[in-house]
Amino acid sequence: MKRKKITIGTRGSKLALWQANHIADCIRAQYPDMDVELLHIVTTGDKILDVPLAKIGGKGLFTKELETAMLGGEIDLAVHSLKDMPTELPEGLLLAAITERVDAGDAFISPNYGTVDNLPQGARIGTSSLRRKAQLLKYRPDLKIGDLRGNLDTRLNKLENGEFDGIILAVAGLKRLGWQDKITQVLPQDICLPAVGQGALAIEARSNDIEVLEMLAFLNHQETRWAVEAERAYLAEVEGGCQIPIGVSGKIEQEVLTLEAAILSVDGARQIRQIISGSPQEGKKLGHYLAQQMLDQGGREILQELEVNH
Numbered sequence: 001m002k003r004k005k006i007t008i009g010t011r012g013s014k015l016a017l018w019q020a021n022h023i024a025d026c027i028r029a030q031y032p033d034m035d036v037e038l039l040h041i042v043t044t045g046d047k048i049l050d051v052p053l054a055k056i057g058g059k060g061l062f063t064k065e066l067e068t069a070m071l072g073g074e075i076d077l078a079v080h081s082l083k084d085m086p087t088e089l090p091e092g093l094l095l096a097a098i099t100e101r102v103d104a105g106d107a108f109i110s111p112n113y114g115t116v117d118n119l120p121q122g123a124r125i126g127t128s129s130l131r132r133k134a135q136l137l138k139y140r141p142d143l144k145i146g147d148l149r150g151n152l153d154t155r156l157n158k159l160e161n162g163e164f165d166g167i168i169l170a171v172a173g174l175k176r177l178g179w180q181d182k183i184t185q186v187l188p189q190d191i192c193l194p195a196v197g198q199g200a201l202a203i204e205a206r207s208n209d210i211e212v213l214e215m216l217a218f219l220n221h222q223e224t225r226w227a228v229e230a231e232r233a234y235l236a237e238v239e240g241g242c243q244i245p246i247g248v249s250g251k252i253e254q255e256v257l258t259l260e261a262a263i264l265s266v267d268g269a270r271q272i273r274q275i276i277s278g279s280p281q282e283g284k285k286l287g288h289y290l291a292q293q294m295l296d297q298g299g300r301e302i303l304q305e306l307e308v309n310h
């Protein structure tokens with residue numbers, strides 16, 4: 001190993017810093033002589049705090065500035081929540097590693113009601129994710145869903161201030177920050193399918209930086225990679241121009257990959273939901289195929305209506 005120092009780019013949120021520090025610690029443990037540094041970079045997504053991301057609609061809001069810094073040589077790698085990454089990466093960059101998925105699920109957090117089933121009629125729920133909103137409304141059409149943006153602590157504060165009867169957050173983020181005690185109910189996948197890549201970390205690096213790519217290979221978890229590649233192939237196939245209410249879950253059990261996905265109308269009134277299984281190595285094909293099938297069987301109409309209403 002020639003390189004003596006490596007610079008990791010990260011956003012400044014608590015969750016992003018935890019994730020970058022976690023990867024920095026893993027690298028230091030593996031290469032004790034390596035000098036590993038963090039460089040904070042502000043992304044567009046960090047600056048726009050009051051507008052629901054679905055309304056902004058751009059891709060890569062949390063990744064673009066990090067990628068520019070990487071291509072410019074200021075940083076050697078970036079640590080992201082895979083969920084926040086567009087399906088296509090800029091020319092010259094790739095995912096050097098995808099870490100083991102801790103937990104893909106979504107959590108319901110509520111001071112007064114133990115489960116979504118226990119919520120009173122018309123209860124107020126905070127989430128800005130179209131995916132969470134549509135799935136909750138499908139299950140409980142009476143709920144009133146309000147926008148909730150910001151970092152995890154901002155969102156939890158809004159819940160404590162009484163703005164909502166409950167909010168929905170990813171289990172993974174809460175666990176990483178040691179806030180799993182706040183989880184009231186882990187939502188069953190029957191109610192809420194997770195976002196593509198939720199719960200896994202992506203390590204992005206320059207495609208021509210062979211030394212760094214080889215160095216980072218130990219961070220890759222192949223089963224997670226297969227599962228999320230299927231999820232990302234699915235997303236790439238259905239993706240419209242904006243954030244859309246789809247949930248996808250890839251799981252590998254006994255060497256079989258099962259991919260389950262749902263496309264919903266924003267009000268949750270309509271849903272197309274299907275499952276497919278196959279070999280983990282063929283995840284991308286499965287993802288494409290499942291998407292095509294679901295688009296042909298009503299998914300396309302749902303997505304077209306979404307575009308008209310945007």
Ligand SMILES: NCc1[nH]cc(CCC(=O)O)c1CC(=O)O
Pocket residue numbers: 081082083084168169170171172173197198199200201
């Ligand atoms: N959209 C922000 C974001 N990006 C990744 C996570 C959670 C951690 C993960 O999925 O790895 C979160 C917070 C949330 O959705 O509750």
